[in-house]
Each structure stands twice: as C-alpha cells, then as structure tokens.
Amino acid sequence: MMIVMKQTATEDDIRAVIDRIESVGARAHPSRGDEVTVIGAIGDLEHIARLELEGSAGVDRVVPILKPYKLASGQLKHGERTVLDIGGRKIGGEHFALIAGPCTVESRDQTLTTAHVVAQAGATMLRGGAYKPRTSPYAFQGLGQEGLRLLAEAKEQTGLPIVTELMDARDLEPVLEVADVVQIGARNMQNYALLSEVGRSGCPVLIKRGLSSTLEELLMAAEYVLKEGNEAVMLCERGIRTFETAYRFTLDLTAVPVLKELSQLPVVVDPNHAAGRRDLVEPLSLAAAAAGADGIIVEVHPDPEHAICDGPQQLRTDGFADYAARVRAAAAVAGKAAFVGA
Ligand code: PEP
Ligand code: MN
Secondary structure, three states: OOOOOOOOOOOHHHHHHHHHHHHOOEEEEEEEOOEEEEEEOOOOHHHHEEEOOHHHHEEEEOOOOOOOOOOOOOOOOOOOOOOOEEEOOEOOOEEEEEEEEOEEEHHHHHHHHHHHHHHHHOEEEOOOOOOOOOOOOOOOOOOOOOHHHHHHHHHHHHHHOOEEEOOOOOOOOOHHHHOOOOEEEEHHHOOHHHHHHHHHHHOOHHHHOOOOOOOOHHHHHHHHHHOOOOOEEEEOOOOOOOOOOOOOOOOOOOHHHHHHHHOOOEEEEEEHHHHOOOOHHHHHHHHHHHHOEEEEEEEEEOHHHHHOOOOOHEOOOOHHHHHHHHHHHHHHHOOEEEOOOO
C-alpha cells in the first residue's frame, strides 16, 4: 500500500503513520517529495488494511501498489529515477557509466595492466571476478581472496571503484572490504538468501538477469535487496537463452526501455556474455548505449588468447580507448553524459 500524506502533514503525523505500520509487523518506506511525503507499507495486506490509515491525521489517501515488485516499481519515488553515486561517479538519470575490466582476476600483471588501460580510456569503474561461477566444477574458480587483494591494489593505483561478484554469503565480509558494487551473477539471480544478505549490507548491487528469467523475475530479485532498505540497485541485461544458436545468448535490448518504464532503477547492459564473440561486442554496446542504457559492463583483457576464462569474447586492451569514445558518443545520442575519469 502507498500512503499519500497531505501537504500539510506534520513530522508527528508521518511518524505516527510509520509507527502504526510497524506495529503490525509491516515495513514502512517513507519517501519525501518536494510537495508531499508518501509512505510505502510493505507487508501483510490484511494487517495493513485493518489499520484503516485513511482516517489518520495527515493522511490524504491510501493507494494500492498493484505490481508485485512494490519498491522496484518506482511508485513511491515521485517519478524520480535512482541515481547512484559510487565513489563520486554517478550512474542513472542523465549519467552513463562504462564499467570495464577483465572477466576474471588472473594475475597481478593482467589486472593492473587492464586497470590502467581502462582508467586512461575514461572508464567509470573497474570490473573483475575473484569468485567465478563456472559451469564445470573442474574449471578455474577464481583467485578468491588473492583476487580481491589484487583488485584493491588496482583501485589504489587508478582510483577506479570496484565491481566484483559475490557467489556465497560466507565471502561477504572480504568482498565488502574491496567492492564498491557487489555483482550478483546471472546464476545467482534467484538466490534469495544471498540477495537479502547483500541488501542488509547496504553496499550497491548490480543484479544480472538470469539466463531464462523474465523481467518480472529480475525485478523481484531487486525487490529482495530493496526490501532490506538498500536502494542502491542496478539491473543488468546480459543475454538470455532463446532458440537461436548462432551466438551464445540473445541480448534482449527491448529490456532496456521496458525496464526503465517499469522501474526507477538504473539499467546496465553486458554485451560480452550475450555475444560470446569479441567482434559483436562493439555493435551491441553502441546499440545498448543508444537505446538509453545507463551503463555498459564490458570485459577487457591484455591478451585474450591466453585468458583463463571467456577469452573469445573479451575486448583487447589495444583499441579500448577508441571503443570507449564511440560508446560515449552513442550514450550522448540518448542524452546521457559519461563520467570520464580524472
Ligand atoms: C561475469 O560477469 O563474468 C559473469 C560470469 O556474468 P554472468 O553472471 O552474466 O554469466
Ligand atoms: Mn566473463
């Protein structure tokens, strides 16, 4: 339910409504607009209805939130888009972010070389996996804590905020020491315990769409984080399974404007995992940026032929600066400006 307060409502009126919502075990999510405050009451509908909040002091009206993803629907946000500030770099609204780096943290040299190249090219943040979700249990699973240490070094040297994947809640603490954004991978999009844990941490989260997930399921995953009071959520389209076999996954670009219509949250596109092929990464990136994506998360490697993971799809560090400039130009077509590193 959404409780719309009157323009004349006092702080005491707002506090009283919040207290009553919480008294029945529901959560109150107040959102203060320029003119009025609205309070989201999320919990058992019958309990909330029994409060008869319509009659409370300062309450204008009570409106149901029809979407199952109550907080991700933006209904409580007065039409405002979520703009995240990650270490001084913004994403969402008018702000476009280019998140670049290797698929996997493999070595000190590979990580630092890539970090410096993408920083020089004006990337907004550095990506890199220390914990890797691999289809085969016999494949390299990531450097773990050593990988996190290398990401910390890359951040110290370049100033780039770090985006890195968390697969297991038991690794939350060390990951949070380094991550500015926690990535929840496609395979974990419906790991609700993990999503709740990251929600409680308060750290910004990038949630990748599951290989066979609908947009509603993606938004429900975001809801798990939001319901913990963590509003710093980005949604990521990374390609879905379809009948097409000519490339790895089908990048669903229609998801970009549709997610932005359904939700206030920033939408990021990952072209590499969708394409599975280096030569497709740039056209997909340009299309995504021009379609209004709030960011691109892209894999880059100094020597992709010898990459441990996802070699054929990673861009080369050589030529990355030109790619970045063209992506920024495409984002400008959609009316967005990219943060260009210092
Ligand atoms: C990745 O970003 O390296 C990754 C494994 O992505 P996804 O979860 O989308 O497959
Ligand atoms: Mn990868």
